[in-house]
Amino acid sequence: MNPYPDMLSETPSQTAGPYIHIGCIPSFAGLPGIYPEDLGQSPISDGAKGQVITVTGSVLDSTGWASRDAMIESWQADSAGLFPGHKGADPNVSGFCRFATDKDNGEFLLKTVKPGAVTDRSGLKMAPHISLWIVARGINTGLSTRIYFEDEDNSADPLLSRIEQRPRIDTLIAKRTGDSVYRFDIRLKGEGETVFLDL
């Protein structure tokens, strides 16, 4: 029985493959010049309010190997917890960024402002977080997860509270490794597997 009789079915996902950079970040593919610049180079521009932070990490497969061909997109609120388009949102925060894991060492780097807490539909405050969407060869449907921060109060976050195995919460929390510098490794499968989201 079709549980949604009057709805269209979604277009199925297919892997982004190894050459996603051509379409999404052509300069990375060695293909500059078709567009004036790659889309989503930075989620902030000069004058963005809040603490500027850097998050680095890798996308590790089940053998611990850092993938060299993943693309990640991030989406976040400004330092006051407002998204672009919301009244009073910081005009210098686009909130969106695209970055690839390095073709030689597999590292990614995101420079942004730390987002503020966002209130959800039922009025609960979500701890500051950045949403991620990860695509690559060998990933059939893009994977969603979130970066939370070690130095924020995450105790009442409605999403983290839903994670049954408490040690797994750690997989969503960026570790502070220096002044405004964080580490966030994504483990696709196996030991320490990152919590991926369906929401």
Add this chain to the structure above:
Amino acid sequence: MSEGALLPRQWDVHPPAYWPDYKTTVARSPSLPLLSMESTPSEETGPRFGHTMLGPLDNNLILNYTKGEASAIGERIRVHGKVMDENGRPIPQTLVEIWQANAGGRYRHIKDTYFAPLDPNFGGCGRTITGDDGSYEFMTVRPGAYPWPNRANDWRPMHIHFSVFGHSFGQRLITQMYFQGDPLIELCPIAASVRDKTHLDRLVGALDLKNSRGMDYLAYRFDIVLRGRRQTMFENKTEGM
């Protein structure tokens, strides 16, 4: 009526993460279940892009690499369709990006070493923003099939990669369009990861003679359906939304 949460993804439509016939999925597929929850503002909002960022040839892959100086080699085709949500409502003003191999099956990418030659007049990417009715179109050349390292003799059917945003970050989709009648579709383990034939058919662009132009190009029609949102009169809006 107001916009409620995103409708849950139709997971039966999408390929499973673990699909051993496509070998790279084995080490890259999460083995634990996804954490399912109702969407929040983080998923219901999303980046918006304006027409001003587009150049006049951005959706013309035949000409955009040479900035209109010379045409790419290959069969000239027009690929067009509509982006809509599950409720059948068009999604206007949303970014659609595509990338593809050239007519010989070779990508212009530092990591593609297939010995089919590069076309000096073809880059392989294009982008556009849908109109008020959700429609989009590209001019391009038909991409060639190409071999890939999986099983010893695997070939990708002719395909164009599509990236679509919608209006919510939770609607994000990357997929591939195949071409009607291509015998390689049913031999491809990536295409086969869409388990239901009816759903796979949705990825096959249909030959569209009505929108073709004699002595010029063939047209293919490819509609894209993204997740929709629950429509409700009973939704408490939170402040600031």
